[in-house]
Amino acid sequence: MTGVVDEGMRTVKKFIYLDNAATTKTAPEVIDAMLPYMSENFGNPSSVYTFASLSKQAIGEARNRIAQVLGAQENEIYFTAGGSEADNWALQATAETYGGKGNHIITTKIEHHAVLHTCEYLESKGFDVTYLGVNQNGLIDFEELESAIRPTTILISVMTANNEIGTIEPIREIGKIAHKHNILFHTDAVQAFGQLPISVDDCHIDLLSASGHKINGPKGVGFLYIRNGVKMHSLIYGGGQERKRRAGTENVPGIVGFGKAAERAMDTIGNRIQGEIKLRDYLMEKILAEIPYTKLNGDKTNRLPNNVNVSFGFVEGESLLIMLDMEGICASSGSACASGSLDPSHVLLAVGLSEEMARGSLRLTLSEETTKDDIDYVVETLKKIVERLRSRSQSYQNFIKQ
């Protein structure tokens, strides 16, 4: 998407948004679907009167639509305020509910912070957590997983696809292993839901987290899939919403929007994904071919359809992002901390990058609106920026002298 944008601070020539892994634009159809539930059918779904039944019906439809995407039952979808809440709920409630059975959890080093920090919290409460390492493409090792399993293991949590390097984890095999050992399997599908086909039955998934704003839905809504039969304490106590499992008046517009976004994602999944893969590969190859001392992070093909992640040698990622911003290009790198500055990505460090290479990384995630022209402009701009930064880098000067 390009255009003239005046931020009030500076007029930029273009605006190219390539940070769709962080969040996406809410689609017009989604907004249209949501609006009536703010100003017309604004009833509280739990109320007695007929007026409220319109809201109740709407969230039922959204729930149903989403369940269909996963091959799940409607009553297995529980709406939350986002993916982070779903992750927190899955981990904390499993720990609490099954704590009597055991206190060991297995996860990976490359999970999102919503999983990792919840695990740290559980460790402070006496739980034992194994963080599986990954290979250079971000994949876990099945033998390592099996040998980590103990009689006291109550949960295995592995993300469906990684948000930074796009690696698609073999969750079918992982689910099989978990199932074999009678251990609950949770997967953080925040980046994968609506991008990759997921069958909760085929993959033996017991718990799954997802988020609306990653698939052109609104921010502030997500869900946790809980397989029927899995006992689960609540995270949020209060009224009896979500079958008494997650209190709080339902975010009706948000849920309706999420349902619409899910529907929209699945309707277009075939062509859209093919188109994204084509552009992704074009972008990846162009960067690797035209900018020297550049490395691809993650697997070339086993990655999310819209994810490109590269490391530029002798370049400080922070300066790169600021200069891209000055040219109207939105991208990211590492993980933004609360202040908005960047720390090197724990995922890149886990796949074996040095801190220096991790600091020189760039993540570009496309949307269905990204065009080939956009990609060409981005690569041209990147070339100029990288050249400039390298010309000012002492270590680069030393390197090329050799």
Place this chain on the structure above:
Amino acid sequence: MEKKKVVVGMSGGVDSSVAAYLLKKAGYDVIGVTMQIWQDEDEITQQEHGGCCGLSAVDDARAVAQQLEIPYYVMNFKNEFQDKVINYFIKEYLEGRTPNPCIACNRYVKWESLLERSLDIGADFIATGHYARIEKLSNGRYALRKSATDAKDQTYALYNLTQDQLSRTLMPVGEYTKDEIRKVADEINLRVAHKPDSQEICFVPDNDYAKFIEENTSKKMVPGNFVNTKGEIIGRHQGITHYTVGQRKGLNLAMGHPVFVVEIRPETNEVVIGENEDVFASQLYANNLNFMAIENLEGEKEVTAKIRYNHAGSKCTIQKVGEDKIYCKFQELQRAITPGQAVVFYDGDYVLGGGTIL
């Protein structure tokens, strides 16, 4: 002509906020940047306190940037700060000296790391809200000149800047008094107009340096002996990092009259205690010299020297006694000349240079 770009180091305080405003008004292309230098506490501590210790500074700076309609970024210099400021701070205390971390931060983080990254992204200058002025002298050299208000002058902490660094720096606030700056802040409705000035070292907010050092090194603080100027043992101290030259409080020595720290001896782990007169001296040596208004010192020169940030400055004569060593003889006795602190020499209002007291 294309506007010159300047990165303003914004701390979230009123001085750097007004600096950004003044530069924008003067026609520069201003970019606001806050340096992230604090070390993150663990997740749980951060949550208990509602965010890590630098967050409110960032929030304030960002809000001011939005108000001034300038782009704003936070730049990560945690590693550089740990290396050049915190490690230096700890090492100095462990070796019985009293460091000045703000001087190290200025020289190695703000004017090295921040300056380099600012130039990387296309800036022509960096700017800060320091009360100081930068002038090009008739001899072609750049020098810092004291600010319009002597009381607020911050040139002491900036003596170590190089010619190259000074040539790339703007300090708009130095021409104004503090009251004038707050008045400007009020006039433009800056939300930080009445924010109190920060007084303590930014990475030790509770001022307990000894505790900080103990928590951040593997070294345990070893108690040792208080000795008097005759070498007799008169008590036990808690570890040399608790003390600085001239200190009276916190000694826990019942001598019947005030006594003071005269010297710290890390080799023997002793702290020397004496009377008030023992804390005075009339001369010092310094190394790690940086000359500013002049290229190098030939012969003797009569100047004014500050031996501490809030020292009023005293007349003295200086002379080099080695490639990187200077001898300074004061006309009057000075209280608590402290190894590790900076001595800064002034020629009138201008910074001639300075070094580290030996």
